[in-house]
Amino acid sequence: MGKVIAGMTMSLDGFINDSNGSTELSPDFAELLETASFKELTNNTGSVIMGRHVYEMADPFLWANDDYEFQVPIFVLTHTPPATYPKGNDKLSFTFVTDGIESAIAQAKKAAGNKIALIIGGANTIQQCLNSGLCDELMIDSMPVLIGEGLKLFENIDTDKVKLERIKVEETTAFRTSITFRVTRTKPTE
Template identity: 50%
Template sequence: MATVVAGAAVSLDGFVQDAHGSIEALYADFEELGRSAYLRALQERTGAVLMGRRTYDMAPDPDGYADGYEFQVPIFVVTHTPPPVAPKRNDRLWVTFVTDGVASAVRQACAAAGDLDVTFIGGADLFHQLWAAGLVDELAVEVMPVLLGDGVRLFDGDAPAALEKVSVEEVGVRTALRYRVVRPSTNPQGTQE
């Protein structure tokens, strides 16, 4: 069964983009990250990618996903309106535009991923939707050594949760944190323990 891993690169003060909407400071190490053993391991564990439409649209050319995106796996894009023309695909990567909500997108991505992870690549809005629906199994937060001071926060009014540390890894200047979401167990009477 697939594990849904969601999170983002954040500044030390918890922002996923600055007050002007830029993510540049959070990916100043993009080339180094792209060559890291950390990313290679993440790629090997990923069976499908889940993203929002704004993140999908950040690519200058949608056909570039099939030509060279770092995750060569099926991509599920949550959107209200799919583009009129489907992007290029290859035998490992194709894009599915999901218009009936995050739960449907997660179901489809999990089916495609099999026993591998569904890796969330996206912004705070979709993350909050996933979190509110209880669809996140593990949090993956990469902390960059920068203070943005203002902008969009990853965690902002989200429901509380208990977490269990899975790993802490130094990846160049960033610190990659991974936590399992601890869900209350239910006894045979259907009440939480």
């Protein structure tokens, strides 16, 4: 099976959104979509995992068209599935997982086969994955902005279980530096 990779964009001072919940950290998103590294990531991704908040950040009904960059099965970690959701297409589908991160990762890995099961957020979903020992790599895109307060990705991390080893640094766009870490030592929760 392929790797489980988690990715998140954050400010230089470690926040993924401000105290109002704004996530305007990607003014270069259109440029990012055209980079060789992002195209390689989308080509090598076999499934996507996200939390309910990330699912609701944009109009998910627009995702089910052929323009969304990840045309793969999408697994949404949630307590309660929405009453209505997009049908999907012949490549992209939505599965709402209500029985925990382990189940979401297992289903996503099965769907991805030898490709990447990619966690694209949110913070709580990535924290659960890291703490449960289910994440192979962590990709952080650092943006040169200071937010000062808000939601931090690395809160609630069990630092006795989660250790990181930097394996790649790339200037992805004029604004974005991407750092990839191997999760070198995690132990599943007892």
